[in-house]
Amino acid sequence: MRASRLVSLLLLLQNRGRLTAGQLAAELEVSTRTVYRDVDALHAAGIPLYGEAGHAGGYQLLDGYRTRLTGLTGPEAEALALHGLPGPAAELGLTALVEATRLKLEASLPAALRERAQSAAQRFHLDASNWYADGDQSPHLAAVAAAVWEQRRVTIHYRGWEREVERTVEPYGLVLKGGRWYVIAVRAGGTRPATYRVNQIMALAETGETFRRPESFDLAKHWQGQVTEFRARLVTGEATIRLSPAGRERWRVEKATPGDDGWVTAIIPIESIDHACGELLRLGAEVEVLDPPELRDRLADTAKKLAALYA
Template structure:
């Protein structure tokens, strides 16, 4: 562990230049006292490292000196694909490994390419969760990831839409979708894998039982096909609507691409006020009611009648709720 930290300290100074003991301690997640001891150990090993006191001081290597100890460990090579995803890597329990890997990759580059890599890092950033959520809090994510890697069965207590259930699962892989982690897992005696929200796992025990991952299983291909099946299953009915120009634009912001594409494909010519009539797919009356309410008075449902009546009832309730006290409208607050 200490050898790895010494190498990380050395690579930090090589890639960043001068750094204070406090800065090094923060990056290495140790105390400044530990940094002082590590610097002394590097001195004793013959590393040309010196420090300067004062406000602009800090530690740095003699100009032109570079280490060649940048070879990747087996674990770092295995986690290479996560180098551009430090947040998810940390959630999986691989944060320290990926941080060390990035340092080694940066230190191994010639100066001109290292500068380009730094510029790229400062200009492009991947933030996977949506605007209105920070993603899942998944306390068992690292355990699931380890079971995926080691091909171990797990016994879980899982909160499904039917209630809490016990499952023995064979986790084939993990997928991060919209800031949420999903486990793709098979079950002994069942055909084909299914998806499970990792943050719905209430308890987990890793069993001392290996499972054989299907040789033909391709996680990216399976997931793409699963998303297609999922989206197709969402829309079980259609609704005919009228949309104002503003409503049509807002629909692109609040609805799926499939709904927006359906409007483009089915919309007739606009009327004198610019409104268009179109047919859109809906998942259910409840979901459509909630989604179309977000468009306010910029959408009118023509069919089905049940959806139109439900929206009309909601509009009447809102009108009664917000009616001025002097209007004579009776408010039902019970």
């Protein structure tokens, strides 16, 4: 652990120039006292590192010094897929590994390209979580991830839509969608992959067995097919609606016919009357349903009940 931290400290100074003990401590998530000890260790190892006291001081490598410790380890190479995803990396317990990978990649770049990479990192950030949720609380996520990496067969107690089941599965891959983790797995002895939401796994046990993941299985391609099928099942009809200017800002439609009053008329796909009613109620008086009659009547009835409740 300490050896990895020393390398990270060295690469931070190589990539960013002068840094204070406080800045290094914040980057490495350790105390400043630990930074002082690590700096002493690097000095003892012959690293040309010096420090200056004062407000503008800090630690810095001698000009021209560059470490050659930039080769990636196996786990670091695997962590490349999570570079730029600090939230998911933390949920998987890989924060330190991903950060070490990033530092090594930056250190291997020429100065001009390293500066451009750092500039891009300061201008683009990906947050995969939803606004109104902190993501899944998945106590078994790390165990599922380990089974995926090491191709280990596991037995899960899973809470499905209708009932709880126990299955022995071979996990092929993990997917993060809208802040929620899913594992794509095949039942032992089967061939058809199924999708399981990780936070619905109530218990997980190792079987002590391994499996061979098919080389032909493409996780991204499989997931895209699942998403396409899911969306096709959702859309069962259409509704014609009118949107106020404020309503159109909140409900984006590709094609709309403008009216003389500033409202627009559009046709939208709907999953069901119940689902559409719930979604359109979020717009309040900024939307009017014209068709189908069942949806218009449902919204009108709900509005009457709300008016009576708050009268």
